[in-house]
Amino acid sequence: MPISHSFYNRLSRILPRVVEHYGTPFHIYDEIGIRETGQLLIEHFSAIPGFREYFAVKALPNPEILRIMKSMGFGFDCSSIAELILSRNTGSTGEELMFTSNNTRREEFLFACKDGGSILNLDDITLISKLTEIPELICFRYNPGSRRTGNSIIGNPEEAKYGVHHDQIVEAYQTMINLGSKRFGLHTMLASNERNYVYMVETAIMLLELAESISRELSIRFEFINIGGGFGIPYKPGDAPLDMIRMASEISQAFTRFKEKNGYMPKLYIESGRYMTGPHGALVVTAINEKNTYRKYIGVDACMSALMRPALYGAHHEITVFGKEKIEKSMIADVVGSLCENNDKFAIQRPLPEIHTGDLLIIHDTGAHGHAMGFNYNGKLRPKELLLRQDGDVELIRREETIADHFTTLEFEKDILTL
Template structure:
């Protein structure tokens, strides 16, 4: 299942990457349906079957094929913009299956979400709560709310994806949350259902999650002693994956899922529990298939220049993230160097200081773990069209699930 070598050639399930490159061109994202299903099945078994609500954080990958596949496993969606709300609808989700997170929502977005009768808002600030109260009053609606608490817990991850520390812009401190909840009657159009926490992303050590569970246990006890009654707790997403060993199964990349679910259930089980995973569901399901344009040396530095770029996968440039490089045809010799794209930025590097196979022009390679925060963070910088996405089905079929952007599509925006 998934990505593996057969007779020294890399395959996605039964399909050879040479065939995919010939048929669809490069760069192209290649997804394995069998891995997407395996990941969804594991999350369903660990969480949904144990009474949790699971909302897929669609920012990780909003392709509608992936969204509707996850819907069949009983997932809702976690959105952060009007665009994501519309894509959720387009992919078949009802308002009641959507929750709206994010540190800044416009008045137009609050209105749209209320019109669409979404399940609830995760509110991150006093100003957002005031604006939501005003909008809901104008529309004669009641908004269900979970307040996003910033618990000041260090998630031990890259600083750019840490969200639960005081110095991060997300959520509200416990004093403010307690104040709002003990003054709930000042917001007649808000129904305060509970709390939301999301402490960060790519968390590989389970301890920060266990600390969060203990923190919430203490804090909710304090709240109930002050007479505050809540029914829902959303523990956010953040489950990390193994980028070094990208073709591992979800239960190996993220071994703590079951214990985490059990611990949350044991300590917070009197609440309806939610999670919002993104990365863990999709990261290992795709690779970015690219062609080597050529190799070059500057002094004693060796570069492999490929047709894929940071416009397809910005994580190495943004977070110094590791993405594994695999040749589509196994090679004997290796050489220390960088894999870089054609974009006019020195940060357009997909792999730095790596022992790489000795590539030649026209070779194919894959950049692994390209299912999460890859295509969704793509751009058209240097007027490079967005790369296509293809799905290798469980039946061995292959099909486009997003086509390559055309030049005409890029110029349309200038026709004003």
């Protein structure tokens, strides 16, 4: 689905000046759109006291974006030391941070507990032995196995590497109680880019029922239920959007029923990344080459180092040719980068208006898992990131990588182990 009309209108008015000043390629993000989405989440879940969004840092790990999230009162979902550092640099600490990792090293737990700590969300019962200290508040990521199905991105739960086995979840909490933990949360994440709101409601109900069962068996209360992220966005024209209003309403009703039955209501946490920023970003590139062989290829000045999703997942991203929005799509072409891989394609056999060298192409919905998933294979460098501020100014929030950056790790003191 194309980026919002309001974002496109704001961007199109200034795009020639932005390109003249910064050049291409670049990702550009829309602060107004991000804030509007965040405010809608707050409003939709207002019936659950203590509701909080923990922005999934992996989606768009840029300090300026994180500062926007912080200003809305959101916390951060982190899965690495680097993401913890980025989040702490916003001034966030303690229970404003959720550290969810898998196959985690002891050093990572040590770092997660430093500088005010974070909520530890353990992915497996065996990780308890790696804890460097016993936290007062502990959470476990639950994997229901065959009790639920997943989706094509994460896969079915029983095939996924994430989470504590159903038969071990009570033991996990009992172990932490014995070690001294006194406060508890429960987490899961079973799908990615899920646009069926019923699936997310069922996930919330599943966790509430599990929390009730564990509470009854161990005589504990859960402070929060975290249903994870995975809220989807419509990338393709005609894709139905996630019905957030109905989803929030039905989840809120489930929490109310839990309170009526159990005498208390846990807080609701979510970990939206894509939903928060995905539709509010675009990758702007320039057409630099046209090749006509067995197919027509339009070469652009970016490649998989800027946007990996089409090659990795076969993901669809809408493409608009700037200034030709109303021109008939009379051409069928692959839009490609210059990487030495044949899957380095932003679009395959896509109907587009006639494109000429120098035309600007806007690749939609790159505000999540776009720049963040970039890489340096083939010596390709990642592009700059820009932010379209609320006041209409455009700010550079990450410079493009340079050749010097690429070779930095080759600068080191000689170190030879003689055997």
